[in-house]
Amino acid sequence: MTSDKMSHPSHPEHPLQKVNYQNEYTCDGCKMKGTRERYRCEKCDFDLHIDCVTCPNITVQGQNCQFLEKPRLGIHCKKVDCTECRSCDACGMTIKGFVYHCRTTDWDFHPRCAKLEDQITIDDVMFRLEKQQPSSCAWCNKKRLKGGYKKIPGWSYVSNKNDGYNFHVYCVMEMAMQNLSSALQAMNQPEVKTKSKKLSHGLSSTSNKWVNVLKAFLGAVFSILLGDPTTLIGSTMAHLVIQGLLQAGSIW
Structure with a gap:
């Protein structure tokens, strides 16, 4: 403690x-x-x-990972202090500071990505964290990452019920970064907060089960990536993302 x-x-x-x-x-x-x-x-x-x-050593996907204050140098890197050699195996983004490293697999993770749950179950729908992407990501519509480090394929949350709802960890991270400011505004401004509550009620009352499942799933992952155990910010961000998807006709 x-x-x-x-x-x-x-x-x-x-x-x-x-x-x-x-x-x-x-x-x-x-x-x-x-x-x-x-x-x-x-x-x-x-x-x-x-x-x-605190950063205790942890286990990721069954592998022991050691905390390091900065990334290990790449095999062929000759720089004394390099922040470009290592990228997170989960999200594919460059690691610039604290990192978890697995000597056995040579995996590297941002501390927040290392905290991602191996599986998240919402009602009877299970999203498993997988190293292979079986079909296109629901956010970017691609199997391979549209961003991130080109040699890192990135991991994905894969649904056991609907092949159309798989998500790259990279894409969920992008959603979080794009919507954080808007979510904080919704939390802090009374008029925006009221609008957010109406949106929440509309989503929760919809007959489309997948809308509710995705809202709960994204809220849970956002909360992990932001280190927010209350889930308040994550839930608000999920409202904003789902609203955008509904308006774009990406989910129904």
Whole structure:
């Protein structure tokens, strides 16, 4: 258990205070975005995800992964300090800070991506985290990543009920980054919050089971990627994403 105030080797100048602000920030440890609870030094504008403070060694897909403060150099890289050699095997994006590394498989993960659940079940629909993509992603409509590092195929959440609803982890990460600011605005502005509640009611009352399943699934993954255990931001972001998909006619 972590305390409300503590020292951390990544910021030895001052102790870090546990705070809970409803604003967007970039973690100075893993360099990924987050919101709400974090450890912060106000004087230096320094923030760490809650998980990035402790970073215990963990298991990903049955493999032991070791925490490192920075990525290991690539085999052929001759740079002393390189942030371009390693990309996350789950999302395909470059790793610029804290990382989990598996020596056995040579996998690397952003700390947040390493926390992704192997499977998420909503009602009778199960989304499994797979290293192979059997069909096109529901977001980008491609089997291979449209972004990310070209040599990393990226992992996907694959539905056991509907082949049309598979998602690259990269694409879910993109959704989260694109909608974070709008979700925070919806949480903080009364008039937008009311509109968001109406949207939530409309989605939950729809007869289309898949709309509700996707909303719950995306909300759960967004919450993991942002380190928000309350799921409030993740759920709001899911409302916005599903609304966009409905307006575009991508789901029905």
